[in-house]
Amino acid sequence: MKIHVDLDCFFVSAERTRDASLMGIPVAIGGRGDPYIFSHTAIPQQCNLEVSGAFLGTFFQSYDAHTDDRAKFIDADGRIRGILTAVSYEARAYGITTAMSIREALERCEHLIIKAPDMQLYQHLSRELHSFLHTRIPLLEQASIDEFYGDLDGWIADEDVDVFINTLRHDIAAELHLPVSIGASPTKSIAKLATSSAKPFGCKVIRADEVLSFIEPVAVATFPGIGRAMQRQLSRYNIQTLGDLVRAKALLHAMSPYAASLYTKVCGHDDDAVSPHRPRKSIGISRAFDPIMDRPELRRRILILSRHLAFAVMRLNVLPTTFRVAIRYEMSQHTHATATRCRLFHEQWFKTLILTLFEQAEQHRRLRILHLSISCSQFTCNSKRTLSLLEFQHDTTGRKLSQSMQQMQQKYGLNILRWGSELS
Ligand SMILES: [Mg+2]
Incomplete structure (x- = not known):
């Protein structure tokens, strides 16, 4: 059988491993964009390219722990900003859900504890769980920061799966102080569905004749x-x-x-097999922020995101050929633009292309923008596309420059080199 292991309200559970006072009370993790990446002064950013998954930033900031971070969600005019990315079961009892605005959540439960995310802690605990699971299950696949699939065929007999996953669940709680739910079934997707019905801190086995x-x-x-x-x-x-x-x-x-x-x-x-090394198919970066009307400022932000993404693409050593810019406006408007370019990747043409795509995607110039995302996919190693020879000479020079910039950034930090156009 295949199993699906999912951490219960992971970010909240992670905070509880270092602060026991958060146990048994309504707690939520809130997101209010990234206060650092667009700052005019350089602040060191950390980069993690190991796992990609929902809500997992590739670039993040180190974080210092407080019990309640409510002050971080109040803007200069005293308005409460941001949305919830994880909610404890005690908070769900008040009708609070993931993706709810913090303002609404506080209306439902005024003593709700809200914490800013600490990606470094979450990634650390995710790695610990990954190593722990490896000691019990030989064939393991990480699906996101808090989800894993395991293949028990030829390892644990079907009739012993109930006992195996139940023991596993209690051992993870004892060793790592993290609650997980586990589903088992002959296929990955039914196992995942079984996990959702077992939550929180439960186990469920669905045999072939019960599907x-x-x-x-x-x-x-x-x-x-x-x-x-x-x-x-x-x-x-x-x-x-x-x-x-x-x-x-x-x-x-x-x-x-x-x-x-x-x-x-x-x-x-x-x-669908459980595959320990699924190749990465795309990479992107996105940021939410308080609504902005100022177009030059938005262009500056797109350039900053491009610089970060270019760094990641060079570090991963992939050659993407499909590029996408997506914009989220106020009043629930979304637009996007995509392009295909079969060229040797380097930062100079990449930022120009992303700026062009941003202009193309801009269809509501009278609306304020809340969220920008850019992504690259269709890596040449996975697709049939080949690079254009026309621009090859020029791109090779550009790429050499990108590579030296890359080395400096790796040594001295991502913000050591910034494009002049960002600094206006
Ligand atoms: Mg989860």
Whole structure:
């Protein structure tokens, strides 16, 4: 069987490992953009390229611990800013959820403790859990900062899986002081679904002959891989639960190859392997901030993000060919622009391209901007694309310069070299 191990409200649980006073009370982790990356004075940034996953910043700031960081979420005009990225079960009892605004959360529970995220601590604990799991499970895959898959086939007999995962759960709590939930089933996606139904601090095994009855009442939105667009498509055919979906085999197969593969997954028949070394397929950086109208300032911010991302691309030693800029405006407006360039990567043309994409994506110039993200994908090593020879000579020179900059940044810090256009 395959198992899925998921840390329960990880960021909150992580804070509790170093501050026991946070046990048993409503606690949340809040995000209010990054107060450092856009600063006009250079502040050292740290870079971690090991794991990528939701809410995990590649670049982050070292952090000093306080019990409550509420002051960090109040802006110059005394308004409460930011959203919650993790919520304890005690806080959920007040109706507080992940992605809720901090202002609304405080209205629901005024004694809620709010802490700023400490990525360094979370990454450290994630690595500890990874090493610990390795001592028990030979074939292990890290899916995100707080999620792992393990393959027990040929290692633990199916009838012993209940005892094995239950022991594992208690041993992790005893050794690392972190609560996890564990699901087991013949496939990864059903194991993940089993974990969600076992939370918090629970275990659940779904055997092959139990899959259909287990998924029957589950809402389609709960299944990994069914996004909003897919949900809308399914609800047009009155498919609300996974049970409804299983009964619509012909429809799903006619819809798209993706829908057909989803059908196999929902039935518990796919054979996705647990793979310890999944190659990275993309890299990006994004930041949220208090709403900004000032376009030159936004261009400065895009350049800063480009510089950071260029550093990461060079460090990973990959050659991306697809580039994307996405903008989130106030009033729930989103836009994006993408481009394909088969050129040898270096910072000079990269920042120019990103600025151009930013201008293309800008469709609501009368609205303030809250969030910017840029990303690179389709690395040449994974795709059939080859680099254009036309610009090769010029790009080789640019790349040499980028490489020397890279060496200096690695030695003296990411902010040692900044583009002149950022400093205005
Ligand atoms: Mg989790």
